Amino acid sequence: MHLDGKRRSGFFLTLEGPEGSGKSTQAQRLAARLIDSGIPCTVTREPGGTALGEAVRQILLHSPEPSPVPAADALLFNAARAQLAAEVIEPALERGEIVICDRFGDSTLAYQGYGAGLPLEALRDLQSFAVGDLRPDLTVLIDLPVEDGLRRKQPDQVTRFEERADVEFHRRVRDGFLTLAASEPDRFLVVDGRQTVEVIEDSILQALRAGLGSRVQVPSRNEAVAPDASSQITSEPERSSLRMNR
Ligand code: TMP
Numbered sequence: 001m002h003l004d005g006k007r008r009s010g011f012f013l014t015l016e017g018p019e020g021s022g023k024s025t026q027a028q029r030l031a032a033r034l035i036d037s038g039i040p041c042t043v044t045r046e047p048g049g050t051a052l053g054e055a056v057r058q059i060l061l062h063s064p065e066p067s068p069v070p071a072a073d074a075l076l077f078n079a080a081r082a083q084l085a086a087e088v089i090e091p092a093l094e095r096g097e098i099v100i101c102d103r104f105g106d107s108t109l110a111y112q113g114y115g116a117g118l119p120l121e122a123l124r125d126l127q128s129f130a131v132g133d134l135r136p137d138l139t140v141l142i143d144l145p146v147e148d149g150l151r152r153k154q155p156d157q158v159t160r161f162e163e164r165a166d167v168e169f170h171r172r173v174r175d176g177f178l179t180l181a182a183s184e185p186d187r188f189l190v191v192d193g194r195q196t197v198e199v200i201e202d203s204i205l206q207a208l209r210a211g212l213g214s215r216v217q218v219p220s221r222n223e224a225v226a227p228d229a230s231s232q233i234t235s236e237p238e239r240s241s242l243r244m245n246r
Contacts, residue, residue, distance in 0.1 A: 010093035011212055012134070014104040017142035018174045019162055020149030021193045022200065026142065027102045029201050030208070034098060037219055042092040045102035046080060050087045053080035061159035070116035074123060077108050082130040089134065098208075098216070104136060106180050111161070114176025115169050138211045140204050141181045144193030146170040 013030075015023040024045070031043040047057040056076050060068070068076065081104070092099045105127045113120045146167055153162060181188035189207040191200050202221055209218050 008090070008093040009096040011098045011138070011208075011215075012089065012093060012101070012136045013098065013208060013211075014101045014106070014136040014139045015142065016103060016106045016110070016139055016177060017193060018110075018144065018146060018149050018170060018177065020152035021142040021144050022152075022197065023102050023142055025197060026140070026200060026204060027100050029197070030204060031100055033201075033205065033221070034218065039098060039216055039218065040096070041098040041100060042088065043100045043102075044084065044088055046084060046104055046107065047077055048080065049084045049101075050080075052083045056080040061161070063160060067160060067164055070112050070118050073116070074108060074112040074118055074126060077112070078126050078130040081105065081108075081127070085131040085134050098212075101136075104139075105131070106139060106141075106177065109180055110173045110176040114179070115165070115173040136187065138207060139181075139184075139188050140207065141177050141188055141190045142193040142200065143174065143178065143190055146174055148194065 015027050017023050027043055027045070031041055034041040046053070047060055048054045056079060060073065060076055060080075084101075089099050089101065108123055108127065109120055112118045113123050150162060150167070150170065178190070181190050189203065191203050193200065198221065205218060205220055209220075212218065
């Protein structure tokens with residue numbers, strides 16, 4: 001039950017990881033897989049996913065020098081998160097959809113907490129203020145060595161966090177993610193990001209199937225698609241099956 005009394009019937013999956021881990025590729029592949037199977041889903045990202053969030057993303061990732069201080073970062077990421085939760089994630093979950101979000105609150109704990117040194121408790125309180133009790137049902141952490149991830153980034157994907165933070169910062173972020181995952185093993189799946197895209201995708205599909213239980217049948221990568229799969233998650237057939245909030 002949500003704080004405001006609404007019941008969520010969907011499933012909230014987040015993808016996390018250090019720079020260049022391949023989260024966005026997996027988010028798109030998973031969304032495409034669900035849509036091919038007729039399973040309603042919404043795919044979105046942080047920061048972003050709403051008009052406000054995309055404007056905040058521009059400020060956060062491409063702000064001129066001097067960079068925002070870590071507390072300003074934490075507040076801005078959570079401002080974008082509050083809007084995304086209210087405008088996109090909560091309504092989709094209430095419609096019974098699977099919501100795939102490329103980064104969420106664990107990124108703030110990893111980057112602004114473990115990376116930049118802000119206290120985790122304050123960051124958790126801030127997140128609760130921003131999104132209430134909204135928490136992922138499943139979080140996939142795509143882990144890989146910092147140097148490998150930074151090497152993978154294309155020039156047009158480079159943000160302030162790669163340009164201005166040193167490798168040690170990114171090591172703390174990676175270790176932070178792994179610590180978070182170890183502290184909540186039931187919520188996290190940790191995947192080795194050095195594996196092929198297909199192997200990673202299979203692991204995610206397997207974890208999603210386990211998380212959903214008998215509620216929705218998600219076919220594996222090599223399985224045929226069930227023709228009436230959409231009816232397995234919702235009884236509202238008029239709903240569009242994929243919303244892209246980028
Ligand atoms: P990306 O989604 O393309 O990886 O870019 C988002 C960048 O913002 C990435 O460097 C991680 C960083 N970030 C934070 O520092 N804190 C946060 O809460 C989030 C969502 C992202």
